[in-house]
Amino acid sequence: xxxxxxxxxxxxxxxxxxxxxxxxxxxxxxxxxxxxxxxxxxxxxxxxxxxxxxxxxxxxxxxxxxxxxxxxxxxxxxxxxxxxxxxxxxxxxxxxxxxxxxxxxxxxxxxxxxxxxxxxxxxxxxxxxxxxxxxxxxxxxxxxxxxxxxxxxxxxxxxxxxxxxxxxxxxxxxxxxxxxxxxxxxxxxxxxxxxxxxxxxxxxxxxxxxxxxxxxxxxxxxxxxxxxxxxxxxxxxxxxxxxxxxxxxxxxxxxxxxxxxxxxxxxxxxxxxxxxxxxxxxxxxxxxxxxxxxxxxxxxxxxxxxxxxxxxxxxxxxxxxxxxxxxxxxxxxxxxxxxxxxxxxxxxxxxxxxxxxxxxxxxxxxxxxxxxxxxxxxxxxxxxxxxxxxxxxxxxxxxxxxxxxxxxxxxxxxxxxxxxxxxxxxxxxxxxxxxxxxxxxxxxxxxxxxxxxxxxxxxxxxxxxxxxxxxxxxxxxxxxxxxxxxxxxxxxxxxxxxxxxxxxxxxx
Amino acid sequence: xxxxxxxxxxxxxxxxxxxxxxxxxxxxxxxxxxxxxxxxxxxxxxxxxxxxxxxxxxxxxxxxxxxxxxxxxxxxxxxxxxxxxxxxxxxxxxxxxxxxxxxxxxxxxxxxxxxxxxx
Numbered sequence: 001x002x003x004x005x006x007x008x009x010x011x012x013x014x015x016x017x018x019x020x021x022x023x024x025x026x027x028x029x030x031x032x033x034x035x036x037x038x039x040x041x042x043x044x045x046x047x048x049x050x051x052x053x054x055x056x057x058x059x060x061x062x063x064x065x066x067x068x069x070x071x072x073x074x075x076x077x078x079x080x081x082x083x084x085x086x087x088x089x090x091x092x093x094x095x096x097x098x099x100x101x102x103x104x105x106x107x108x109x110x111x112x113x114x115x116x117x118x119x120x121x122x123x124x125x126x127x128x129x130x131x132x133x134x135x136x137x138x139x140x141x142x143x144x145x146x147x148x149x150x151x152x153x154x155x156x157x158x159x160x161x162x163x164x165x166x167x168x169x170x171x172x173x174x175x176x177x178x179x180x181x182x183x184x185x186x187x188x189x190x191x192x193x194x195x196x197x198x199x200x201x202x203x204x205x206x207x208x209x210x211x212x213x214x215x216x217x218x219x220x221x222x223x224x225x226x227x228x229x230x231x232x233x234x235x236x237x238x239x240x241x242x243x244x245x246x247x248x249x250x251x252x253x254x255x256x257x258x259x260x261x262x263x264x265x266x267x268x269x270x271x272x273x274x275x276x277x278x279x280x281x282x283x284x285x286x287x288x289x290x291x292x293x294x295x296x297x298x299x300x301x302x303x304x305x306x307x308x309x310x311x312x313x314x315x316x317x318x319x320x321x322x323x324x325x326x327x328x329x330x331x332x333x334x335x336x337x338x339x340x341x342x343x344x345x346x347x348x349x350x351x352x353x354x355x356x357x358x359x360x361x362x363x364x365x366x367x368x369x370x371x372x373x374x375x376x377x378x379x380x381x382x383x384x385x386x387x388x389x390x391x392x393x394x395x396x397x398x399x400x401x402x403x404x405x406x407x408x409x410x411x412x413x414x415x416x417x418x419x420x421x422x423x424x425x426x427x428x429x430x431x432x433x434x435x436x437x438x439x440x441x442x443x444x445x446x447x448x449x450x451x452x453x454x455x456x457x458x459x460x461x462x463x464x465x466x467x468x469x470x471x472x473x474x475x476x477x478x479x480x481x482x483x484x485x486x487x488x489x490x491x492x493x494x495x496x497x498x499x500x501x502x503x504x505x506x507x508x
Numbered sequence: 509x510x511x512x513x514x515x516x517x518x519x520x521x522x523x524x525x526x527x528x529x530x531x532x533x534x535x536x537x538x539x540x541x542x543x544x545x546x547x548x549x550x551x552x553x554x555x556x557x558x559x560x561x562x563x564x565x566x567x568x569x570x571x572x573x574x575x576x577x578x579x580x581x582x583x584x585x586x587x588x589x590x591x592x593x594x595x596x597x598x599x600x601x602x603x604x605x606x607x608x609x610x611x612x613x614x615x616x617x618x619x620x621x622x623x624x625x626x627x
Contacts, residue, residue, distance in 0.1 A: 166544030166545055186516065208515040211542045212542065443541065
């Protein structure tokens with residue numbers, strides 16, 4: 001069952017995008033030499049989509065990232081406050097039972113108390129001020145980056161201003177062979193060839209280039225034509241926009257650099273795959289020729305750059321056409337990574353589904369949370385409550401423990417909503433009716449009279465009654481008593497063997 | 509003289525140095541074939557060469573004659589560069605020249621070896 005929303009906050013997009021960028025880099029480190037080079041620009045494109053589109057897809061594949069999945073506490077302070085309802089409930093119930101035993105609600109009380117504190121702490125007014133100044137800072141940085149990039153772009157445009165259009169037979173043949181339409185220019189003030197433009201494609205060749213060297217010309221134009229064919233400049237354009245949006249994120253800047261490199265490598269490979277033996281060697285020479293007179297890399301255009309050539313030159317002799325296995329491996333990787341990336345991180349959602357469901361005769365009370373965002377349809381909460389109640393009431397008197405009931409509830413909800421059981425996080429805890437507790441106490445020799453407890457005829461000073469997981473915990477004390485009682489229960493609520501200790505230190 | 513020759517102007521000069529005096533039309537035909545420039549581009553570049561004093565234009569048919577040999581042009585441009593950027597010191601110029609290349613000799617050689625290895 002899929003659920004799609006489009007409201008992921010920008011900083012979270014940047015965070016996930018950064019994580020994805022690191023994943024792509026790691027993948028390249030591990031398999032870069034074996035995979036077809038085009039794989040990486042495709043993966044970068046996926047990262048770019050993440051950086052721009054605030055989608056949030058939740059599917060059974062979605063990772064429940066613990067950092068963000070700490071869920072209710074952290075998220076409720078940002079999103080809709082999921083926990084407010086139970087908190088209110090508690091305060092309403094508490095006074096009635098405060099005198100003696102707070103059955104089954106000890107854990108919940110402390111849990112909700114923490115939640116209330118946390119969300120208060122985080123939604124403190126000062127935070128809004130911080131958010132406002134952060135937003136301002138972000139906008140200033142974004143505009144700053146934009147202006148800087150625009151200034152660099154203008155500088156490049158200035159350089160290209162006196163370019164002269166050419167119609168060269170060799171060039172035209174190559175373009176035709178590659179199935180690319182582009183205007184070709186010579187330019188005095190560039191020293192390495194470049195492909196520019198997005199809607200209208202242009203190739204700029206340095207005037208000083210040796211036009212008599214037909215092979216060199218073919219190689220260069222093929223390379224640039226590949227940039228155009230694969231829309232590399234569109235990619236760079238989006239990359240620049242991403243830099244403005246996520247300027248504060250060093251991983252995105254790293255990505256910009258690596259993306260440019262991968263685009264060059266992919267184009268080199270595209271040229272090489274069209275060449276045979278000796279021509280490949282001469283392509284390496286072409287790369288070198290352009291490198292010796294070349295300048296440094298450019299964020300704006302796709303061009304040959306000197307810094308890169310050594311790395312790229314090494315790739316040329318090692319080049320082998322990728323086999324079917326590697327191509328299919330690459331396809332699987334791209335699809336797989338995309339799926340994981342796309343649904344890996346989701347935005348905040350209201351994770352609370354049911355709270356405090358209890359059935360007569362069953363000593364376990366249950367809360368249910370969602371591990372991922374799911375659209376459970378109309379009346380989800382009512383249906384969930386009923387399903388949980390059904391499991392609990394059918395288990396009445398069977399002495400089932402918390403963990404077994406948690407599994408059964410998840411299973412029942414999974415059936416009810418047609419979603420995988422892992423989507424539900426069920427928290428079961430003991431909740432034993434007062435009357436039952438008093439019967440159990442009576443068996444241990446604890447009697448109650450006028451709201452006070454007596455053990456072995458002595459007035460009780462304190463009762464500590466808890467289970468293994470500490471979900472059921474009651475500590476009550478009376479200053480004038482003289483007996484301390486300790487009771488230990490198993491997860492079904494029964495008192496354990498040797499689970500009772502009494503310390504009489506003064507007989508009132 | 510003295511003004512630097514841009515790359516496109518050098519292309520025109522190279523034709524003239526190679527072929528001797530030619531009409532502007534012929535120059536544009538040659539460069540049109542080599543590089544793919546159109547007539548207007550070539551005429552504009554020739555005009556710049558004339559303005560800078562590297563080419564003389566005679567009637568009829570815009571006969572273009574180079575007023576400077578290739579060696580002289582190289583000398584001129586090198587000297588100018590050394591004067592302007594290195595205070596006239598050839599030594600400074602040369603060391604900068606060696607340093608300034610993005611690929612050092614060693615690296616070029618290394619690349620060459622790599623390529624040869626793969627043979």
